[in-house]
Every structure is written in C-alpha cells, then in structure tokens.
Amino acid sequence: MFMQFVTGFQIYSSAIQRPLWATSRCRIRTRCNFSNSSYPHQVLQYIDEECGDFLPWLRQKSGAEISSVLSIGKSIYGRSLFACKPIQAGDCILKVPYSVQLAPDNLHPSINSLLGEDVGNVAKLALVILLHQRFGEQASEWAPYISCLPRVEDMHSTVLWSDEELKMIKISSLYHETLKHKGQIEKDFSSIKHVLDSFPEYFDGVTLHEFKHAYNLVESRGWVSTRGVSMIPFADFFNHDANSETDVLSDDFKQVSEVIADENYAPGDEVLIRYGKFSNARLLLDFGFIIPRNKYDQVKVEVNAPPNDHLHALKLDLLHRHTTPSLKDVNDLSSQENGFMVMEVKSSSGKGRGIPQSLRALARVLCCTSPQELQDLAMEATQNDGRLARIPLKNRDREVEAHQLLHSRFSHMIENYKAALESLTHHSSEKHRRRMQLARDFLTGELRILESASSWLKNYCQTLKQRESV
Incomplete structure (x- = not known):
C-alpha cells in the first residue's frame, strides 16, 4: 500500500x-x-x-x-x-x-x-x-x-x-x-x-x-x-x-x-x-499482517439475481436504471457488480449499520413477484431521491422475505468459512506455520463480521414478525 x-x-x-x-x-x-x-x-x-x-x-x-x-x-x-x-x-x-x-x-x-x-x-x-x-x-x-x-x-x-x-x-x-x-x-x-x-x-x-x-x-x-x-x-x-x-x-x-x-x-x-x-x-x-478485531475490517458479499426468475430481465433492467456509482468501501477498494462490502454490525438490535443499504435494496428487488411491484419501487424511487428500494417495503411479509434471503446467503457463507477453518492443518516449516496462522486469524475475523450481520438480519426478521402478530 x-x-x-x-x-x-x-x-x-x-x-x-x-x-x-x-x-x-x-x-x-x-x-x-x-x-x-x-x-x-x-x-x-x-x-x-x-x-x-x-x-x-x-x-x-x-x-x-x-x-x-x-x-x-x-x-x-x-x-x-x-x-x-x-x-x-x-x-x-x-x-x-x-x-x-x-x-x-x-x-x-x-x-x-x-x-x-x-x-x-x-x-x-x-x-x-x-x-x-x-x-x-x-x-x-x-x-x-x-x-x-x-x-x-x-x-x-x-x-x-x-x-x-x-x-x-x-x-x-x-x-x-x-x-x-x-x-x-x-x-x-x-x-x-x-x-x-x-x-x-x-x-x-x-x-x-x-x-x-x-x-x-x-x-x-x-x-x-x-x-x-x-x-x-x-x-x-x-x-x-x-x-x-x-x-x-x-x-x-x-x-x-x-x-x-x-x-x-x-x-x-x-x-x-x-x-x-x-x-x-x-x-x-x-504488508503480510492483520490486526485483531480490526475496526476497519469488512467482507465482500455477492448476491445475484437467480437466472430462472421469470422477472429476471425486468429486475436487471430496473437495477441498471437505478444503479449507483461503483461501490467503494472505506478503504477505497471498489466492489464488483453485485458485490457489497459488509462491516461488523455492532448491535443485533440497532439499525444494522455495517450492512450496506444498497445490499438490502437489492434483496427487496429480488423478492418482488410481479411487474407491478417493480413498477411501484421505480415510482417510489422517482418520488424520493432516485435511489431504489432504500426504505422498508410496505408489504411486511415481502420485507421479511427479502431479509431472510440475505440471512440465508450469510448463513451459507458462515458454514463455508467454518469448513475452511476446520480444513487448516499444521505445517512443519516455520514460514508455513506463520502463514497458516495468518490465514486462520484472517478468516476468523471475516467470520466474525458475517456472524454479526447474520445475527442482525435474524433479529430484524423476528421483530417484523412479532409486530405483524400484535
């Protein structure tokens, strides 16, 4: 650097x-x-x-x-x-x-x-x-x-x-x-x-x-x-x-x-x-080192529109028309298309800071089931600041579904990270042992971020369901 x-x-x-x-x-x-x-x-x-x-x-x-x-x-x-x-x-x-x-x-x-x-x-x-x-x-x-x-x-x-x-x-x-x-x-x-x-x-x-x-x-x-x-x-x-x-x-x-x-x-x-x-x-x-519990740490999360979705083309067109400039994290590292940099979510009951609003917006678009829902999102964006699906969906069930989609994606990543950590075995040479420890500490840090985001998403969905049942 x-x-x-x-x-x-x-x-x-x-x-x-x-x-x-x-x-x-x-x-x-x-x-x-x-x-x-x-x-x-x-x-x-x-x-x-x-x-x-x-x-x-x-x-x-x-x-x-x-x-x-x-x-x-x-x-x-x-x-x-x-x-x-x-x-x-x-x-x-x-x-x-x-x-x-x-x-x-x-x-x-x-x-x-x-x-x-x-x-x-x-x-x-x-x-x-x-x-x-x-x-x-x-x-x-x-x-x-x-x-x-x-x-x-x-x-x-x-x-x-x-x-x-x-x-x-x-x-x-x-x-x-x-x-x-x-x-x-x-x-x-x-x-x-x-x-x-x-x-x-x-x-x-x-x-x-x-x-x-x-x-x-x-x-x-x-x-x-x-x-x-x-x-x-x-x-x-x-x-x-x-x-x-x-x-x-x-x-x-x-x-x-x-x-x-x-x-x-x-x-x-x-x-x-x-x-x-x-x-x-x-x-x-x-540099070849990491910082324990680095407050600037983050993980790249990719979420894509399922190609077998019958609204796939409409959703991609809507996202393209309302796209934001290339996403960048606090380290000025640009994200690829549909790649989002997630930081640690400090509280499972807070506002979810650390999970990009653009990621939550994408999930809301992906969970739409009709052209009318997509048109409503486009109209809402036009009437506000032009940003698509940045506020909770009026349909609470659909809002829960969107965030459950994200929760499922994070859960899948968490399982993969845990499997990767379990696969790390000891090496005989000092250099390899050091790099394995770096890999283990690095993946553990990214896993912590994923788990914090997963916890918030789970709590958010439970809270919405509780409000619906009241």
Missing part, C-alpha cells in the same frame, strides 16, 4: 494506480509480523545491531540530522523505531531530505530509456532496488539501506504466498484479488525482461521471484511523491498503529519529508504511525 501521505502540508492521497482493487491505493511498507494482541506503546526492545551503521550513514549522506530522538531497535513485532529521548506531541521527530530518498529517477538513463510507457513507477523503483542488490556492499552507495530491507522469507504479503498456501484463503475475495495482483506483477516482469537481458552485467539471472520481492518492497514501503513514488529510508521502519494520527508529511519547498508526533513518548517507547484505515484483507495483501 502506499500510505496516507501529506504533501506541502496538505493531505494528499498517496495512491499508486494498480488494477488489483480496480482503483488507486494508498500503500506503505511491509511490516513485521504482528501478534494477536493489541499494540502496547511500550514493549521490550533492544538495539538492532544489523542496522547499527545505518543512521550514521544516512546522516552523513544527507548532510543533515535525521533524528536525534529515535533509535532503531526490535520489538515483538520486528524492526521498529523507539524513543531514545522524551518526545512531546507536536515535536518533529524525523526529517529525511529528498536527496536521500530512492525514486524511479534514480534509475540510470541508459536503462530507463529502454522502458516502455506501460512500465509504471513501481516496476521502475523495483529495478533500482534490484540494481543495488546486485551491486552489493562494495559497489552500491545505498548498501547500508538496501541491506536493512526485509528478506523475502521474512515477508508475508499474500502476493508472495505459494498457490498451495493461497488455497487456505480461497473462501475470501482476497484470494481472487491476490491472483489478479500476482498476474499484474508477472505482466510487469514481462515488460521489463528485455531490459534485464540488455544489461546482463547488472541483471543476469534475475528471476520473477526476485522481481516480485523487489516489487513488494516498493509497494509496501513506498510513498507517492512528486517524483512518482519514493522510498524514505528510516521513516519506513515505523510500525503501524490503527489509532495513531501520525502521518508522513512532505514539504516540496524545503525538499524534506517529516514526521510529527501525535502524542507523548518516554524513552524506550515504540513510536508508531498509522498506515491508513485499512481492512485486514488490505493489510494482509500489502
């Missing part, structure tokens, strides 16, 4: 155009593997000796102080940044000049000139990383930074999962989105293959697997900037806290990226930022 980014101190959606979710996306850095606990602000940590020379190198390369209050260490979540001095909310805790940020324009002109217009900034920056990885510590001026980037075996984004591992989440829409994105990466690799072959002294033997690793490093650690997309050394060591209000700021006039603390930190506290308001599907795809 490229994260929420601020440029010129005005909020800017740092998104890369990618077909994965059929829309632009915010992304930033592959992180460590988060546990199933909430995020404590103070955790056991120690100095990361592997990166001991990194900050002095970055300071020398930039000719400026990067941070005097942060140190690189390791937490239970992996590599992270800690306060080494007291920090007050509002303090500028990090400044990284543009001159020490990696971007596509770091690619040598002789290489860049061979790339077609279809090669995007992510693929170009991935080539920059591959180039410096091949140069090694002796020849690359960026070696202290490149050597601190995660190894492929330490990354768990679903685009890096094997086909067998992906089957663990096949029940979720994330499975299909991952396959789409893997296909895009393969397409990008094909687009730059002739460049790799033209410079065997730099790229000899580079495989799709290596390119995918570099590609995911960029997607998970990069910010969109005026240079296309940039990797900001040191800033990408921050871990994620969904409740943090801290962003990375970019000042094009001063040519520097900054981070301003949103709360106080004592020495030894882990300093966190928020990558974005992302669902676990988004986090697992982009």
